[in-house]
Amino acid sequence: MKVCVDMKKCLMHGQCVIAAPDIFSFGPEGELLWVEEPDESLRRQAEDAVDVCPEQAIVIEG
Template sequence: MKTIDVDRSLCDNHGQCAIAAPAVFRMNPAGILEYEETFEDGLLDEVEEAIDVCPVQAILLKN
């Protein structure tokens, strides 16, 4: 299992992460980002893509 964190002081809810890794990130009906703090190793490529496409670099891979 891998762990991520989103810096809410940086996140502007652009939603690019939800497009790149929908199994981990999603936008709620109010347009606010929700995410799973832990995810299976098999999703690492998608999560790394989400980290790369975040326009404000608010996503941190912890381990």
């Protein structure tokens, strides 16, 4: 599984960080960080992040 974020769409609401804290976080400069290829056991969190993103900026491949 690969998690892709379109940073042109992302407005940094942080809903993904709340929905999937094992995948998404904010860095020290406030930038969005994420695990690009998380373990399959985190698929549910990744799907939750996709569902809650207001801009629909997150896509799961695979």
